[in-house]
Amino acid sequence: MIRIKMAQAGKKSAGPRPKHVPVRMCIACRRSDAKRGLFRLVRDAEGRVSVDPTGKRAGRGAYLCHDPACWDQALKRRGLERALRVESLDPEDRAALEEIARGLVNE
Numbered sequence: 491m492i493r494i495k496m497a498q499a500g501k502k503s504a505g506p507r508p509k510h511v512p513v514r515m516c517i518a519c520r521r522s523d524a525k526r527g528l529f530r531l532v533r534d535a536e537g538r539v540s541v542d543p544t545g546k547r548a549g550r551g552a553y554l555c556h557d558p559a560c561w562d563q564a565l566k567r568r569g570l571e572r573a574l575r576v577e578s579l580d581p582e583d584r585a586a587l588e589e590i591a592r593g594l595v596n597e
């Protein structure tokens with residue numbers, strides 16, 4: 491276990507982050523980032539997987555960072571299926587996610 495020393499909250503009340511920022515972890519590289527720094531992927535009741543830009547959709551969620559290598563790993567090595575507990579990605583959903591991953595390369 492890694493011991494994390496908690497910052498003393500409330501000492502700098504004038505800071506731009508007065509509240510706790512939700513931190514999520516990329517399922518591929520396991521890097522943590524603030525929630526908005528990661529893509530949220532969500533599996534709905536029908537087992538369909540899509541990106542959730544609002545971060546509020548119901549369903550089991552998984553997070554991926556903006557690194558195309560992570561998308562590659564999640565899509566090709568079943569990382570996403572494992573994280574979202576689906577048997578296999580719908581080919582349509584997979585194609586849509588691959589499209590997003592391709593867009594990241596050019597960013």
Ligand SMILES: [Zn+2]
Nearest residue numbers: 516519555560
């Ligand atoms: Zn990552």
